[in-house]
Amino acid sequence: MNNEPLVSIIVPCYKVEQYLPNCIESILCQSYTNWELILVDDGSPDNCGNICDDYAAKDNRIKVVHKKNGGLSSARNAGMKVITGEYVTFLDSDDFLHKDALRILVNHANKYDAQIVQCDFVRGSETVFPNWNNQEKVDVYDNHTVFTKFAAKIIVWGKLYKRELLDDITMPEGIINEDDWTTWKIYYKAKTIVVTNRPLYYYTVNPNSIMSTAKRKPDITYYGAYDERISFFHEKKEKDLEDVSRLQFCKSLLLSYSNIQLTKEQRNEIDSRFKTHWQALRTSSVVPPILKILFFGFTISPELVSKVANRIR
Structure with missing residues (x-):
């Protein structure tokens, strides 16, 4: 029996068939193994739905939710309805994680009794996580200093959340900047927030992503x-x-x-x-x-x- 806390990973999937396998593989390769992966097929018109089902057939830790297209927030909300983990993290389907991401985040959560653990991220167009040889720096904040010290990042991904922080959180649907409406509320509910400078999340520069389109x-x-x-x-x-x-x-x-x-x-x-x-x-x-x-x-x-x-x- 695994005594490590279960981590739920929510991945919304829409028109990302070229990126999705690498995203999922980054979870399968995690050194921390007690996780469940929630793949939300948001009515994707490409092969995303089939890719999700194929992976789920091979690993019972993977669950697939097929739904009508409703946008990123709608997909994340659908994922939050089926999670069972003690911790939750969000991963966009064109991005991927460092192989030790979950283990490092959970270790920090346990060590500091933290409700949120936030990591740094790398931005680029590679498919393999780059080496990082710097010394890790860890800072601990409360729900005031995380704002006043400007440590809070408004993006919802790149963080490990204690599940109860999200119990009454619903992400607004039908808008682009949904993180602006949501993340500050989660920070304010947390007693302890740990921030590590170690990059554990890879943000893929995707010209077809929502944010890239929004900037036009x-x-x-x-x-x-x-x-x-x-x-x-x-x-x-x-x-x-x-x-x-x-x-x-x-x-x-x-x-x-x-x-x-x-x-x-x-x-x-x-x-x-x-x-x-x-x-x-x-x-x-x-x-x-x-x-x-x-x-x-x-x-x-x-x-x-x-x-x-x-x-x-």
Whole structure:
């Protein structure tokens, strides 16, 4: 009998037949073996469904959910309905994991009694995880310092979650920036968050992915996510977390301003929203001096500052 905690891995699958086998193989090759893999075929029109079924037939740790296409959040929500693990992690089907990813994440969770363990990631177009010879650095945060020390990453993948953190979480469907609405709520529910600088997740640069497609035109759905987040912390009287949320919203607005496909109305809205939140932040201690200079410059010359900031980024 395996005494190690069961890890549920949720993988939404849609139009990724060329990447999916490598993604699944990275799970089959894990040095940590007590896992269940939930492959959610989100009505994919290619061969993804068959690939999922073929792998499930070979390994009883793999479960397949076939559903009508509903988008990334819909697929993740469907996966969360069938998980049985003590821990949960999300993996996109064009990405893959380091062979020791699950073991390292679970070990950190056990050692620090953490509800979230967050790793770093590699970005590229390889199919084999690159060697990493640096010294691992591990930091421990609570549900305040993870925000105020800017350790929180809004993306939902690249983390191991204690399952109960997700019990009342439903990812919003029908929008692109679903992580903006979700991840901060999970962080805030956790008592202990461990962050390792070791890259254990490989993010594949896929020109056909949702995010790559989204970058071709402006998307402003995330405005509502920040409105909700700022209002939540304001009502909780969490002034430091409210200010951090405003700061991150200002950064997003600043960076998005250089998008050449923005309409005049969209630029005006960015300008208006930025000034509102920057006014509330001007004297806040959570804003680093360099960002105060950058934000002030944006109020004077938004187009120039946005272009420079994006190049530095």
